[in-house]
Amino acid sequence: MTLNIRYLFNCGEGTQRLCTQHKVKITKLKNVFLTRIHWECMGGLPGMLLTLADVGLTNIKIHGGDNLTHALTATRNFLLRTSMSVTTREFPVEGSSFQDENMTIKQYHSGRKLSRRVQLKRKFRFQQNENTTKLYLITRRRYCLSCLIRLDMDQSMFEMQLLRLQYEDAVTETHALLESNESSNYLQKPDNLVNERRELYSRRLPKSKPNPISIAYICKGPDYKGKFNPKSAKALGLKPGPLYAQLADGQSVTAPDGTIVHPHQVLGPSRPGAITIIVDVPSVNYIQSLINSQEFGPYQSGDENFRPRVIIHMVGNGVLEDERYQSWMREFGDETEHLITGETCNAQRIMFNSAALSQLKLSKIDSNHFRVPFYSNRPQKSLSDISNLPAKAREAEPKLIYQTEPVAQLDTSQIVSDFGPNQALLTDDALWKEYLKTVEIKNEIQSTKLDLAQFPGNDVIVTTLGTGSALSSKYRNVSGTIITIPSCGSIILDAGEGTLG
Incomplete structure (x- = not known):
């Protein structure tokens, strides 16, 4: 999150409702990054897109792995918002990155260990397609919306056409496809959009196969310019005023004597932007691929310019207890913060406190029809019970904020309070007692009625x-x-x- 743009990593079910409950603004959301094309990572995305379109957002980019476009177009029969432009960007090539004025985000793939038979089958299939056509190779590099290793050109164009109809002016980063006259004609805006939607929506999507790839994101903020040194500027013949401001902004200026003064002459050394890493390791089968990746080497080298401020770990059962993963975590150094999120190491808290409190009150009237949602304010396994974790590893909590700039620090002031029957009702104690008395009278009357x-x-x-x-x-x-x-x-x-x- 920055002052002017929001970035969302994964969008599970209930995300938009969670934002409403805890007053997290989503109107500045411009990019969504998915670690896996899996329901637990993107189950809330269709509803989020509907809400964003309804609040007036005109465009959004969604980044993810293979089958991202296929997953979105599969919702075409109930998800239609022509007022918003959606850009999907799939990552079939390792090392690709996203960049805007606030952030550079690199992505790296990791995957579960496959059997030798499956590996040979995939290798043979790739070799078959490796030298097909120049158009195929260019499209693959430009992140075609569909994995062209498995789908032919007609199938890919069909999915893109559906996405364009589903979201007005939806685009994909696949310029190579548009270089073909035939493809360009296929993407021409139809005279009768309604009929085209009806015809295309009735067609079955091309077959796809689940891809177990998980994507890790390495996010780096912009470099910070060095501090302006007024003494150096004065020594070069400059006086306080607009020239100082131009130099501080990185522009060269001309001194009164005609000498050109460059920013590096009056600015201190620049500082690299803060680095945040997000990894998704759903099972122990992904660990070996992750630790074998050389892409994390610079961030584990001990160089302060590459040291991550914080790493967010989304882990499955058994991952944190694995010695290989523990060793990999420690290689980032003692100063890196580690925020852990997982089914067993996070408490199953009530997230929608307002609705839960309403349900609690109604349960006093009829506990069978109005049951308090299940919750547990304690995790199944505490991080303190797992040895060999980094010293700065802690459980991620709702609305825990990690500030990376200008000073790295954890902000716990907005953490959501644990839900509990007693805590939830302390604020209107007198009113609550009156309510319980009314319920008691109602129950007595109800008990006298015949079945x-x-x-x-x-x-x-x-x-x-x-x-x-x-x-x-x-x-x-x-x-x-x-x-x-x-x-x-x-x-x-x-x-x-x-x-x-």
């Missing part, structure tokens, strides 16, 4: 998993309903974002 007569279907259970809201909000969620019919099974009506969790 309803038996009737066909009275054992059918209807459970609302959402509230039927058009948009997820602080108190309400989108539609999701499960109907349980004894001896027959269950039926799910709608399965909006957050239905499972």
Whole structure:
């Protein structure tokens, strides 16, 4: 996050609702980076795109690995926002990077260990396609939206056409495809957009295969200019004023005597921008590929210019306990902060406190129909129980802020408080007592009523998993309903974002 732009890494289910609950602004979001094309990493992306379009965002870039475009176009039957331009950028080549005025982000692939048979099969398939056409090779380097190793040109163009129709003026970083006259004609804006959508949306997407690749992102801020030295400027014949400001801004100026003064003559040494690394290691099968990567060597060399300020680890079960991974973490030095996030090493906290508090109050009326969501304020495994971790390793927490510039520091002032029945109700103690008294009277009256007569279907259970809201909000969620019919099974009506969790 910078003053003028937001960067989002992964977008799991409930992300937009979490931002609403905790007042995290997303209107300045311009780029989304996905570590894996997997539901746990991008399950909240369709809903996020809908919300961003509705709040007036006109364009956004989504970066990820193979099948990113395929995953987005798969939502075409329910996700349509022609007011927003979406650019997808896939990373089929290691070492590629993204850069804007605030950040340079490099990406590196790691993957799980494959069997020898699978490795040979993939090697043969790549060799078959390696020398196909010049257009194929250029497209591969320019991050075609589909992996052309597996898909032919017509299939790739079909996916791009769908994405353009799904989001008005959606583009991809695949200039080579546009060099072909045939391809350019294919991408011409149709006279009848509605009919084209209807025709293309009815077509089945080309087959794709899951890609187990995980992407690590190395983010570097801009270099900071050296401090301006007024004594040096004065010695060169300059007087305080606009010339000082121009030099401080990196511009050469002319002194009164005609001498040209360059910035390096009056500025101290520049300082490299802060480095942040984000790694996603979903299982121990990814560890060997990660530690074998030479791309992390400079950041583990001990050179202060390359030392990461903070590394965010998204780990699966057993990864932190693995000696190989522990050794890899320690190689970054004692001063690097490590923020750990994972299913077992993070507490299963209540994230939507407002809705949970409302549910808690309603549970006093009927605890069967209004159940308090499951939560645990303690992790299954504490980091203190895992030996050989770096000294500055700690659990990532909701709204924990790590400030990289101008001074590196952790800000814990905004961490979300743990949810608990007693803590949640302390603020209106008198009102709460009155509420409980009213509930008690209601329950006494209810207990005196006769049971309803038996009737066909009275054992059918209807459970609302959402509230039927058009948009997820602080108190309400989108539609999701499960109907349980004894001896027959269950039926799910709608399965909006957050239905499972």
